Amino acid sequence: MRIVNLKRMGIALLSVGMIATMAACGNAGDSKDSASEDQVTIDIFQFKVEFKDQFEALAEQYEKANPDVKINIETVGGGSDYGAALKSKFSSGNEPTIYNVGGPEDVEIWKDKLADLSDTKAADAALDGTLAGVTTDDGIYGLPYNVEGYGVLYNKAIFEKAGIDAAEIKTLDDLEAAAKTLDEKKGELGIDAPFALAAKEKWITGLHSSNAFLNAEFNNDVTEAYNAKTVEFKYGDQFKKYIDISNQYSVQPTNSLDYSQQIEQLFSNGKVAMTQQGNWVYNSIADINEDVAKNDIGLLPIPIDGVSEGTIPVGVPMYWGVNSNVSDEKQEAAKEFLDYLYTTDEGKDFILEEFKFVPAYSGFDTDKISDPLSKEVYSYYTDDKATGWVFMGYPAGWGENTLGAEIQRYVAGDATWDEIIKTSKDAWADARK
Known part of the structure; x- marks a missing residue:
């Protein structure tokens, strides 16, 4: 399918504070409580409540295939202020490994706590223009959720x-x-x-x-x-x-x-x-x-x-950022998880069939976009009937x-x-x- 060039659309993100009420997600599985010392723990602090259950299911699947990785997911919905919650999270000393950032404003705020993701497979696969809001002269500091x-x-x-x-x-x-x-x-x-x-x-x-x-x-x-x-x-x-x-x-x-x-x-x-x-x-x-x-x-x-x-x-509602303050081992594990999510067959199936996402990456069979609302969005998108998101330039x-x-x-x-x-x-x- 033809893919529209998003650069001219000024893709940004859905701002910090979106959709529903504050919810803290527990561990994705009981096995997490007894993590071995050899495991790398990835703590994810994210905003999208609509796919919380499906995201936790994917994390469980990933853990089974990668027993050396433990994933904890905490979700804060948009009825609450995600930006404020994220600042509190960092202030508490309990810094997440993966968290969400938006466009230029967020990159400026969090630049000292964001790892460069230029070397990820997902960054290479991102559709033209979808990284515009998180790219600076010295790196790429986020990976898009979806479109x-x-x-x-x-x-x-x-x-x-x-x-x-x-x-x-x-x-x-x-x-x-x-x-x-x-x-x-x-x-x-x-x-x-x-x-x-x-x-x-x-x-x-x-x-x-x-x-x-x-x-x-x-x-x-x-x-x-x-x-x-x-x-x-x-x-x-x-x-x-x-x-x-x-x-x-x-x-x-x-x-x-x-x-x-x-x-x-x-x-x-x-x-x-x-x-x-x-x-x-x-x-x-x-x-x-x-x-x-x-x-x-x-x-x-x-x-x-x-x-x-x-x-x-x-546009792109939010980006995944990786905390540059955590250990190199955790940063590498976080990048591998995000690559799994967007560049492997298993991850892609979850993206399309469980998350109901319109992908922001190449390599997806977009004929499998499963729900009619996302199909309609994708039709607007590919038919050049889409405008951009500028609100994270506010x-x-x-x-x-x-x-x-x-x-x-x-x-x-x-x-x-x-x-x-x-x-x-x-x-x-x-x-x-």
Whole structure:
């Protein structure tokens, strides 16, 4: 299959703080408690809760084939602040062997604790452009998890019952018209509301929603965003309209809606017809309602009228970093594990069939991408209908702690749009002085 060149898309990462609630994963198997002195222990501190169980299963499989290696996995979900949790982890003296970093901002923060991964097989196999956010003049400091895309998820069965043709939704006006139709028919459709805006999750609005509009301002280039002294919100009016549609037609109050309610209670159970999320939610939906997951999920673009209609943002959500402070033996074991994950037949099978990942590496049989949501993301990706992720070019913490928090004030009616934009502009400029 043709692979799109991601360099122009400004691939970054999904910022530090994503998806669900804090969860500490125990040991991957009882045998870990009795590790021999000859074993090398790899402690992994990672953010993605959606594949936690599958990742632990893979670790058990790896341990059986490599009895000289013990793997401990701890997972911190995005409802919690992964960046803060990672700093606490290092401060405690219990430093992980493998941990997660994002793009340029994270590499700068953690540079003294990141090993150069240029010599790994996985780095050689990474798709063109996927390493851009973690590459400097002197090395490669992360390996991409996967490729992900997001937009407005919709329930095909509800749309069909409402007489809405998803293919005709190409502009914000089209999205608003669909939401209005769903609202007028919500009684007969059996839904609570057309939309679920999980504004409690500041990463959803302050990172993902904003990226769709700021990406166009920064020309699909995370480095341009990272170097920008100011942000203008060139497409701020359209950003406002998108937030207004999402909020007005949502289950209320939106500031109380978290990821669990959004996906597990509302969307998975057909209580709303639309919500902003990406292909990473497939396993969560399938665990609750397999029929909806397999048959009823579609993905709509977040349109910027006249600029990037018909596209979705696609990027690398996070990177694996290896701690340069641990022993050479542990660093080598960590690199071998990551190579196993992305360059061996067993690892690739897990990536495609268990993790449900869209691979960020060559050598995969992409015809085996198993879930329909990931297939749709991959179709956008290979059909040149994808824009980039620039949100990790934002100043540290700005997306969630400033813009996401300000949007919470806006949807609560405590501030005007002009006020929150001014506050966000000023905070960006202050951070870049």
